[in-house]
Amino acid sequence: MKILANDGISKSGIVALEKAGFEVITTKVAQEQVANFVNKNNISVILVRSATKVRKDIIDACPGLKIVGRGGVGMDNIDVEYAKSKGIHVINTPASSSESVAELVFAHLFTGVRFLHDSNRNMPLEGDTNFDGLKKAYANGLELRGKTLGLIGMGRIGQATAKMAIGLGMKVIYSDTHIPKKDIKVSFFDGQSISISLVSQTQESLFQESDFISLHVPAQDTHVIGEKELEMMKDGVGIVNCARGGAIDEVALVKALDSGKVLFAGLDVYESEPNPEITILMNPKISLTPHIGAATEEAQDRIGTELAHQIISLLSKSLVI
Numbered sequence: 001m002k003i004l005a006n007d008g009i010s011k012s013g014i015v016a017l018e019k020a021g022f023e024v025i026t027t028k029v030a031q032e033q034v035a036n037f038v039n040k041n042n043i044s045v046i047l048v049r050s051a052t053k054v055r056k057d058i059i060d061a062c063p064g065l066k067i068v069g070r071g072g073v074g075m076d077n078i079d080v081e082y083a084k085s086k087g088i089h090v091i092n093t094p095a096s097s098s099e100s101v102a103e104l105v106f107a108h109l110f111t112g113v114r115f116l117h118d119s120n121r122n123m124p125l126e127g128d129t130n131f132d133g134l135k136k137a138y139a140n141g142l143e144l145r146g147k148t149l150g151l152i153g154m155g156r157i158g159q160a161t162a163k164m165a166i167g168l169g170m171k172v173i174y175s176d177t178h179i180p181k182k183d184i185k186v187s188f189f190d191g192q193s194i195s196i197s198l199v200s201q202t203q204e205s206l207f208q209e210s211d212f213i214s215l216h217v218p219a220q221d222t223h224v225i226g227e228k229e230l231e232m233m234k235d236g237v238g239i240v241n242c243a244r245g246g247a248i249d250e251v252a253l254v255k256a257l258d259s260g261k262v263l264f265a266g267l268d269v270y271e272s273e274p275n276p277e278i279t280i281l282m283n284p285k286i287s288l289t290p291h292i293g294a295a296t297e298e299a300q301d302r303i304g305t306e307l308a309h310q311i312i313s314l315l316s317k318s319l320v321i
């Protein structure tokens with residue numbers, strides 16, 4: 001059986017799949033050529049990340065497809081129900097990247113409270129005498145310790161973020177209509193652990209109480225944070241979005257950054273991806289990354305291995321012929 005890993009797959013995934021007798025093709029096929037390539041090469045399994053879309057058109061055009069695999073969490077680039085209705089198995093790897101995304105959330109938080117994104121751009125070149133001026137400009141940093149982090153969404157990534165926040169000495173609050181309460185267990189290097197019980201609260205109260213807010217929601221049809229929600233927040237709040245672009249109204253965010261209502265934003269995802277708006281890209285109060293929450297060697301290694309195991313297991317159960 002042939003597998004097209006169109007957005008790449010880790011070496012560990014390739015090794016496991018090849019060991020099981022699959023041929024893994026990692027050529028990047030342009031979106032409009034995917035159906036043609038799949039049919040021409042008798043591809044049975046297509047593996048994607050967020051870049052390649054597996055929509056109805058591809059599913060209809062490729063009757064030989066048996067499995068669509070998403071190396072990652074969000075399935076918004078795949079017409080999941082339609083694929084299933086055609087007898088195609090759709091799999092993803094929801095647990096593999098939580099720690100990596102949570103660490104990126106903190107990279108943005110630390111960046112925001114110490115202005116790293118701005119100071120990196122402005123450090124004086126040779127002969128420039130403005131070092132002291134910059135020292136003054138970035139003199140009002142904040143500590144995360146002791147501050148309140150509000151998490152919108154308490155799934156796996158929300159929980160991993162909560163653990164790190166608790167480890168740093170932050171107070172964690174959250175809002176998630178699907179998870180009314182959650183015990184967060186933080187384990188330390190010496191084997192000891194603590195467990196903290198959290199209870200979901202309304203988004204409104206979370207907006208009012210949080211010093212920093214991080215989003216952990218799937219793709220949305222409507223904004224979770226817009227003008228009205230921003231108004232409810234504390235003055236000088238910091239906001240991080242490593243979830244999905246549509247969760248924040250970027251026009252309202254830029255306005256709130258300009259007015260000083262929001263101190264900084266850390267964005268890994270954008271309303272118009274892969275070409276974020278220039279007002280976002282040029283904003284000195286936004287720390288930017290190009291949708292790299294899951295882009296660590298460790299996460300991709302786990303993702304590749306998990307995809308391989310799932311594919312092999314589906315076949316061994318004779319679910320896919």
Ligand SMILES: O=C(O)[C@H](O)COP(=O)(O)O
Pocket residue numbers: 049050051071072073074075097243291292293294295
């Ligand atoms: O949903 C996910 O898993 C993340 O958004 C990562 O997407 P990526 O695999 O395209 O990096």
